Amino acid sequence: MTLLLSHLSRHFTDAAALDDVSLAIAPGEFLALLGSSGSGKTTLLRILAGLDYPQSGSVTRGGHDLLSMNARERKVGLVFQHYALFRHLTVTENIAFGLRVRPRHARPSRTEITDRVEKLLKRVQLEGYGGRYPAQLSGGQRQRVALARALAVEPDLLLLDEPFGALDAQVRIALRRWLRNLHEELGLTTVFVTHDQEEALELADRVAVMNRGRIEQVGSPEAIYQQPATPFVCEFIGKVNKFELQREQDRMICGALDFGADLWAKRYDRAVAYIRPEHLALATDTGWKARLRHIYLAGSVAHLELALDTSEQLIEVDVASEDLLRLGLQQGAELYVQARTATVFPLANDTGEAKSEDRRVLRPHQQPY
Numbered sequence: 001m002t003l004l005l006s007h008l009s010r011h012f013t014d015a016a017a018l019d020d021v022s023l024a025i026a027p028g029e030f031l032a033l034l035g036s037s038g039s040g041k042t043t044l045l046r047i048l049a050g051l052d053y054p055q056s057g058s059v060t061r062g063g064h065d066l067l068s069m070n071a072r073e074r075k076v077g078l079v080f081q082h083y084a085l086f087r088h089l090t091v092t093e094n095i096a097f098g099l100r101v102r103p104r105h106a107r108p109s110r111t112e113i114t115d116r117v118e119k120l121l122k123r124v125q126l127e128g129y130g131g132r133y134p135a136q137l138s139g140g141q142r143q144r145v146a147l148a149r150a151l152a153v154e155p156d157l158l159l160l161d162e163p164f165g166a167l168d169a170q171v172r173i174a175l176r177r178w179l180r181n182l183h184e185e186l187g188l189t190t191v192f193v194t195h196d197q198e199e200a201l202e203l204a205d206r207v208a209v210m211n212r213g214r215i216e217q218v219g220s221p222e223a224i225y226q227q228p229a230t231p232f233v234c235e236f237i238g239k240v241n242k243f244e245l246q247r248e249q250d251r252m253i254c255g256a257l258d259f260g261a262d263l264w265a266k267r268y269d270r271a272v273a274y275i276r277p278e279h280l281a282l283a284t285d286t287g288w289k290a291r292l293r294h295i296y297l298a299g300s301v302a303h304l305e306l307a308l309d310t311s312e313q314l315i316e317v318d319v320a321s322e323d324l325l326r327l328g329l330q331q332g333a334e335l336y337v338q339a340r341t342a343t344v345f346p347l348a349n350d351t352g353e354a355k356s357e358d359r360r361v362l363r364p365h366q367q368p369y
Ligand SMILES: Nc1ncnc2c1ncn2[C@@H]1O[C@H](COP(=O)(O)OP(=O)(O)OP(=O)(O)O)[C@@H](O)[C@H]1O
Pocket: 012, 013, 015, 016, 017, 035, 036, 037, 038, 039, 040, 041, 042, 043, 044, 195
């Protein structure tokens, strides 16, 4: 059943935590809410869980109003960043907790509970750990117990708030892949909050990028990375170089590069171009003249830092390490940089505001003069 969030707004005293958020989450989808601190991710999750309420807007699942149901009726499983396990209960007792506290008529029998816990322990790869206490587990194991506990109540919706946030990098990566596999097995609709873009891009079917209580873009990880829809998404996701373009005789120009004479260029005097390091290329005689300042070798890729001759602006270019060796480039070398593709937003002449609706993907070329 599709989960439909429609025009949700939630204001606290000083500012909007959610500002007119609409989103459709398909059954079985793994959706990541990605954004910087304070962008409204947790508020959105809490509203879905029934721990908070919006001032306006609606949430429906299969046409039923979710906001009028209490947390238990919503059938959600929740996992937070900080292990909310009960320290005085064993792993088995923690996992069974949500079932044991049900009213008698809704409570499974003792043997059913034992069976279910055993299956869950297997599912989260913690067979044989049932008798341990949380203090006797690693951080990653505790989060898997928390997940088993969330799954024990057979939720229709799984809500995960930075579940791996407190773990070290290697454990995080291992658990991330494990979670993705688990999701493929169970097919549970999952909403995952994170501020770690790598985690979101690797895990999710779709990513919703949040900024100041609004959804800037929602799409597949590939679309978010390759076709960022707003300047915020360009700057927030991955690495990017930013350039200012000026109109010259109906063409948008940045130094030696011509970004074309698209119709929209005639209506704007300035624009901003975002170019990823891997979309810049080195050239021997045309393009932006630059000096190589630093080479950061990272295995098969070399990250180059260059200073543009005209503006001294620092830019980053990624090239294959092999090419770097072949060209014999060294710090201090003078060379040229060309752009293969750029995401360009014109700036409104009056306010200077970037116009996301007039976004273009352009392939700049060397100026004809
Ligand atoms: N109970 C509250 N009272 C007042 N302001 C709040 C409350 N809860 C959240 N906010 C504010 O709402 C905004 C969004 O908070 P929220 O926790 O949803 O952000 P977030 O994206 O989850 O951030 P983080 O990644 O830091 O957890 C923030 O500006 C926050 O200060």
